[in-house]
Amino acid sequence: MPDLTKSRVVVVGAGVFGLSTAWHLSKKGYTDVTVLDGQDLPSQHYSPDEGSKSASADINKVFRASYGEQVHYQQLAYESQKVWLEWNDEISRSAPADLPEGLAREDKLLDLCGMLRLSATGDLSAHEQATLRNFEAAGTRAQQFSLQDPEDRKHAFEDPAWKARYCVFGDPATPEAKAKVGVLDSTAGFVLMGNACLWLHHLCSKAGVKFVFGEEGKVKRFLTAKTASIQKIVGVHTAASEHPSDLVIVATGAFTPLLVPQTAPSATATAGSLITFQLPADRADLLDRFSPKRFPVVSWGSNGLQRNGLYILPRTKEGLLKFGFRGTKFTNLEQPDASTPIYPESVPALASKIVNETIEEFFPELKGIPVQSTRMCWYTDGPGDEFLVDYVPGYAGLFVATCGSGHGAKHMPMLGKYIVEIIEGNETPFNQFWKWKEGGARPSNLIDLKDA
Ligand SMILES: Cc1cc2nc3c(=O)[nH]c(=O)nc-3n(C[C@H](O)[C@H](O)[C@H](O)COP(=O)(O)OP(=O)(O)OC[C@H]3O[C@@H](n4cnc5c(N)ncnc54)[C@H](O)[C@@H]3O)c2cc1C
Incomplete structure (x- = not known):
């Protein structure tokens, strides 16, 4: 595999999946990472009360490692727990001026209250x-x-x-x-989720990840180039500009089937x-x-x-x-x-x-x-409450990281590490569960809002 760290990477979505991926890309030495999001999340403090709509933008989320037979998530949760606690410690030792606006030294991102x-x-x-x-x-x-x-x-x-x-x-x-x-x-x-997103956005920014939020960050469509055998995605188009790239990672949560319709049968x-x-x-x-x-x-x-x-x-x-x-x-x-x-x-x-x-x-x-x-x-x-982390079949340069299935938030510290491994073509404990799926069973406990 060629050295990917010099590639231009565009991450669409600055929720748990996008932020964690961007952070781990920067930790692995990727130098040209841009995250786009159609909402003004940091200025809204990732708060639903200030208008943020992302699943990740919430006051708090449950942290647990109890996963029945899905031991891979148990391990990921305990691996993440260590980093949450390190972050608690780092925040408590930071000068107030070194913390992102909205986060205070006494805030514990993870509270192990049981x-x-x-x-x-x-x-x-x-x-x-x-x-x-x-x-x-x-x-x-x-x-x-x-x-x-x-x-x-x-x-x-x-x-x-x-x-x-x-x-x-x-x-x-x-x-x-x-x-x-x-x-x-x-x-x-539980984890203080809005604060956790502010913190990870802050860490990413310090590491050199670029962000574009609001209308200018809202991706309308992909830039494509057709080769003889395959469609190639060569960037994204927002309302304001084009962002050429070697790799587009779509981490748009519940909006993913709208941007990448191929995911609709399973997401x-x-x-x-x-x-x-x-x-x-x-x-x-x-x-x-x-x-x-x-x-x-x-x-x-x-x-x-x-x-x-x-x-x-x-x-x-x-x-x-x-x-x-x-x-x-x-x-x-x-x-x-x-x-x-x-x-x-x-x-x-x-x-x-x-x-x-x-x-x-x-x-x-x-x-x-x-x-x-x-x-x-x-x-x-996603089917079986598994995440979806894979290249989109039939397209070069297009990757999806989504299907949090109601339990992705707690894994934010370590999730991106494995997403990056999969991007790079490496085997991890998660490939078999997170790979591309053609359809699959939907949750059974659904009612459409018009019938509710
Ligand atoms: C009600 C509820 C409760 C939950 N409780 C828990 C819990 O207790 N514990 C737990 O671990 N997990 C929980 N989860 C799951 C967790 O919140 C999700 O797995 C996680 O937040 C998903 O992150 P994401 O990045 O995939 O999506 P999001 O957080 O939704 O982020 C996607 C981002 O993409 C952006 N976007 C969309 N389309 C575009 C576009 N075209 N251009 C640019 N940007 C775009 C959006 O603005 C958004 O910011 C819960 C989820 C819900 C809904």
């Missing part, structure tokens, strides 16, 4: 049991506290913070506990529902109850239950408490060829109903607390 994965059936799901087996092999089983296991309970009770999180619905060993089956995973937690844009509450500053009781010091990420994952797919993240320092629902996801098939993201300022009635019922049953103290925002956030789902 994740309580609940089951409402009498036993742990097969997925959870596989996770525990694979954690055993990874040496992290001792950091998992099953609600049903007296030994695990004893360990959790050794530390007051873990005891509080273990008993977030009451002590599971007592009859009055509202949740009795599940696992508190103390190697999990599907589907929306999850987010409802965020604003805990009032004078409600010390609620701020304490939902603080990550006492409250873990909570998710309901038992099949067949209506609440399946609901999750809650601990409140932020601004007092924002986010509920997400992905048990049913939504498409927008106004254009028949591919589901296309739209951004109403509300969520389907089903999602509101499930959140309200959960508050009624588990968190009556939240009744009457104001909703800060309701919105849809767009996943890019």
Whole structure:
């Protein structure tokens, strides 16, 4: 393979996939990398409240290494965890002037507050049991506290913070506990996602990666050159200019099927529902109850239950408490060829109903607390929830890195390393899972928005 590091690389999309790829390209010595994005993400602080629409532009996302039999993601998550913690450390030691605007020294990108994965059936799901087996092999089983296991309970009770999180619905060993089956995973937690994107954009810029944001960064089409046997992509066209390149990496999330229609049979844009509450500053009781010091990420994952797919993240320092629902996801098939993201300022009635019922049953103290925002956030789902990272067949110079499938954010620190390896034609533990797919099963839990 020729030395690619001198090639002109254009990355389209400055979300998790694009930023991570650009960063790892620069770490490997690539000197001519330009990232284009159609939104003004850094000036909006990658914040949905300031208008950012990308899946990556969110307050927080779950960090977990619990992946059942998909051990390749377990390994990637633990590999990424090390870098998240190094970044926490680096940020805490930085002079405020050396941090990107919007990020403060006390911000921890990764907070290992734990994740309580609940089951409402009498036993742990097969997925959870596989996770525990694979954690055993990874040496992290001792950091998992099953609600049903007296030994695990004893360990959790050794530390007051873990005891509080273990008993977030009451002590599971007592009859009055509202949740009795599940696992508190103390190697999990959440990442401050908008801040993480600001940080990685900052690292990329320092490393010499060029960025073009807003209308000037919005790619309209590819520049092509036809050879005898193959279409060659030789750059991209934005509203303002042309960007010639040797390689175009498309990392446009839910918009990928619109820019590269060949991905449409396997990449599907589907929306999850987010409802965020604003805990009032004078409600010390609620701020304490939902603080990550006492409250873990909570998710309901038992099949067949209506609440399946609901999750809650601990409140932020601004007092924002986010509920997400992905048990049913939504498409927008106004254009028949591919589901296309739209951004109403509300969520389907089903999602509101499930959140309200959960508050009624588990968190009556939240009744009457104001909703800060309701919105849809767009996943890019791939078959088997696998990422799609490969060259587009039939085209030279065109590569896609997408299909985060609802779990890409946590891998941001290390994801790009393997994307670059695959670009360079190297074998990695991921090629077999992330390779190009011609079609494949779509998620089964879909409703189109017009029917919701
Ligand atoms: C509701 C929801 C909850 C999630 N929760 C978690 C979680 O808890 N944990 C976890 O690990 N992961 C989670 N994920 C998954 C994670 O957010 C995604 O895998 C990841 O953010 C996808 O990043 P991306 O770069 O592919 O896409 P995006 O972040 O969407 O970035 C794509 C970028 O491409 C740009 N773009 C699009 N078209 C063009 C164009 N023509 N020209 C220029 N730019 C363009 C867009 O402006 C956008 O900025 C969740 C996702 C959703 C939707």
